[in-house]
Amino acid sequence: MTDIAVLGSGAVGTSLATGLAAAGHRVLTGTTRPDRPRPGDDPALAAGVRFTGHAEAAENAGIVFNTTPGEVSVALLSGLEPALRGRVLVDVSNAAERSPEGFPVAPLHPHSSLAEEIQRVLPRTRVVKALNTMDHRVMTAPRILPVPATAFLSGDDPRAKEELSALLVDLGWPREWILDLGGLYTARALEWTVLMLGPFITRHGFVPFGLAIAH
Secondary structure (H helix, E strand, O other): OOEEEEEOOOHHHHHHHHHHHHOOOEEEEEOOOOOOOOOOOOHHHHOOOEEEOHHHHHHOOOEEEEOOOHHHHHHHHHOOHHHHOOOEEEEOOOOEEEOOOOOEEEEOOOOOOHHHHHHHHOOOOEEEEEOOOEOHHHHOOHHHOOOOOOEEEEEOOHHHHHHHHHHHHHOOOOHHHEEEEEOHHHHHHHHHHHHHHHHHHHHHOOOOOEOOOOO
16 A cells, blocks of 8 residues: 555546545545535545645655646646655646647647656656556556557656556556656657647547557
8 A cells, every 4th residue: 555645636636546546545635625525426535535735645645646737737846845855756747838729739848848847846856757648537447448558657766667657557557558768858758749639639529548659
C-alpha cells in the first residue's frame, strides 16, 4: 500500500484517485474546496478517497499526481515546493493555448514542456511525465480499448519511474505496455500530441482513446 496524493478533483483527478484507491492504496485528493459537499454516489468517496487542501495532500504522500489545469500548474506547484521536496511528482497535465471551443491549438511552452517547467520550480522533487496521451478512463482501465495503448514515461530519476511503473501495474497496465522514453526532455514530444485532441474529438466524440507505439 502506497500513500498517494492526487492534486485536482476534475475528471482526470477523480478517475486516478478512484482507481488507485480501488487498487488498495491510501489516496488523498488535494483541492481548492475540500469542504465542498459531494454527492452520495461520488465514486471517489465510495472508494475511500479523502479530500483536503493541496499542501496537506502533498505533505502526507510519497507519490503525488498533478492533474491541475496545465495553464496554472507551475504557479500552483511552486507554492507547494516545501511539501513536495523529495516526493515523486507525476505530471499528467497538458499546457496549451486554446481555441474558442476549448481545444488545444499550440503548446504553452514551445521550447520546453510543462514537466520541465515544473521541475525547474521544484528542483528537489522527482518529476515524471506520464498518462497525458490518453483519455482519463483509460488511465485506470487500459484494457477497455480494443488494442493496447502505451503508457509513456519521461523523467530523469530511474527509481521514480520504477515506482510509477509499479503503480501502473496495480491499475492493470501490463509491463510490456509501459515505455520509458528516457529523460524529462522527452516530455516535449508527449505534450505536443495534445494538438491531435481537437480533430479527434470533432470526428469521434468523447470516446476512450490512447496513443500507442507499434514495434
